[in-house]
Amino acid sequence: MTIPSVETTIRLIDTGAAAGSTCSPDLATPPWEFDAGTPGYGPGSSMGDVIPAGSPRQGALPERYRTASPEELSARIVEAKQALGDSVVILGHFYQRDEVLRHADFVGDSFQLAQATQSRPDAAAIVFCGVHFMAETADLLSGGDQAVILPNLAAGCSMADMADIDSVTECWEQLEELYGTDADASGRVPVIPVTYMNSSAALKGFCGEHGGIVCTSSNAQAVLEWAFERGQRVLFFPDQHLGRNTAKAMGVPLEAMPMWNPTRPLGGNTRGELDAARVVLWHGFCSVHRRFTVPQIDAARAEHPGVQVIVHPECPMAVVDAADSAGSTDFIAKAIAAAPAGTTFAIGTEINLVNRLAAQHPEHEIFCLDPVICPCSTMYRIHAGYLAWVLEALVGGGEQSAQVLNQITVSPDIARHARVALERMLAARPPASTAPATTLPDQQLVGV
Template identity: 35%
Template sequence: MKEKIFIAAHHYQHADIVKQADLVADSYRLAVEAAKSDAKYIVVCGVRFMAESVATLARSDQMVIHPNPRAGCPMADMVAVDTAEKAIEKIRGITGKTPVPVTYMNSGNAMKALTGRMGGSICTSGNAKKIMAHYLEGGAPILFMPDRNLGENTALALGLGKDDLAVVSRDGSEITGARPDTRVFLWDGFCPIHKVFTVADIEEMRAAFPGINITVHPESLPEVVKAAGLSGSTEGMHHQLRDAEAGSVWGVGTEIHFVERMATLFPDKKIMPLRPSGCVNMILITPEKLAASLKAIEAHERDGSPLETVVVPEAEREDAKAALTTMVRLTDA
């Protein structure tokens, strides 16, 4: 039975979930690699949009199970198709051009489908720079959704200035700072986990631990990313800490379960959270919920008992898949 089940867990999951997983990864690798499994059942231990992405890329003979459908993502809920379409019309009116959507993986499947229909791409914090650069070369304005900080940090890293950016309100009705030549329109969404980190946190940690290395997630405020000096996606941070010099000291600005697990994995370094900040949705995937999903699969195999699976509407599947596969193509290019 085990060979029929593939358990995929996000890096933010509790250690008790991680130790049961066949794959532990960020949202990019979860979406791409989990669906490559030969398993009949893919159990996604993460938040809802991650399970949807796996279901979009999975084969028709695979079933995707999410142990707790209540585990959502506040950032993903900050943008919807109707509000995005409202903003797109406003941007057309300002620039005379149709913007290309670059939509963060942390979004619902309907938003991924909209992105695919409009010839845009999904991105993650690990590949946002490469994907944004690709569309900037094309000359059309970019509508980056839904995380403002990731979009701004990425644009600044590519050499754009503040004057090249405008901000779109979360209801799509207002755009501030826009001009006809604005390059990137930033949706005003945010991640509650990463928005809490401050420059003062960094200053206090540097005062307490002279010579410390500070790295933060690019969903953090731009001034925090600048003050830290280092930033990285979840997978990128994992590599930073893995490859760091033995005996080095690190302050890490991201989800607390990830930081605690890195400290356990790499005991030859001192790894501490910049401040404790946990995802209240990730912890809804408990060992009990995972066990219940596995028992439900066993019952389904045994006697055909009903099994609750993640179902992507057919009307969205191909467009969402197009946006996801564009991401993979541009990332691998």
């Protein structure tokens, strides 16, 4: 049975041609309609989050891309890629639309794509089909003569926006006043900053400058182990859930993980609570993974006896505890691939990945825990029209010379420290080393 892509399914639901529900009727509207309007994350899981003032905005997409059919856009992308050859490499995150991801040279999670960034040093351009912080990371890790391109500048991340450099710096100053800066008898400093990959380059730079490190969901435990070897405690931002779930699995008690609310003095904690802390958690979260609930797990178990429930560690602790297992997108994909035929899976992560896994593994029954279709708002801002636009600009032709559109660059003063934190991250591999990002065979994307 052919499984249509999420984008196709949303259109079918919108026209009444298919059953089901979405979290917003605006999901059927092309993203350029929102790029021209009021600043926001767009329809999807993050649509209720408040976008910070001054967030990047995308200019108008030329009409020839807005009016082209999906088939025409796909053909134009293929033609542009052939013309560009090895001078361009396209990276695609697991949460992208199938209509975009089918053209990627490397597909993976944020950790794998950070590794893939360094795999093609001869490519003049890296087109990153993901979100803004990922493109920044690619710029940090790529060669100085390589241009990193984000097809839609409005593809940000609401979680990353929940921690800014000013708020984190203020938090750090308060913690230094409380803890001091002197190392203990074993040489461990009072606190080590750890930022999730889902953060700005400025925060990665902050960690690099202050002896800290970056983590992803793939290597969060390895990173925390690295940090505890060097520090008495950890300041973990911006995702509270990944920090809590990872530290709890390592044996850190909940009472040793106070939450830091940047709008309150001492983050809303007492000096005693902070003094006893092992992990200070930032008040941030992923709107995609916050949608998953324990009642959804209960409903899946009631309707599908024997179902295997796997969720992402960005989900709330109660959801992770109720699931059979939790892990990164790469972990989820590998668990499904290794299961005996006929296994039923309920997956708690972004719908594009779940839908794609169901298409790739017809030997299993795979469905999303959340019955309402609600993709990542910001990943969904990347559309095949934008990909065709930036690729054809690189090709040039006629009276139009080749040009780089939507280039993402990190200032040298930030980049210097951020690279240190990222290099530490790349060295802190998970116990069972995460496989590198790979190409995605066309036959794995049926129904696109």
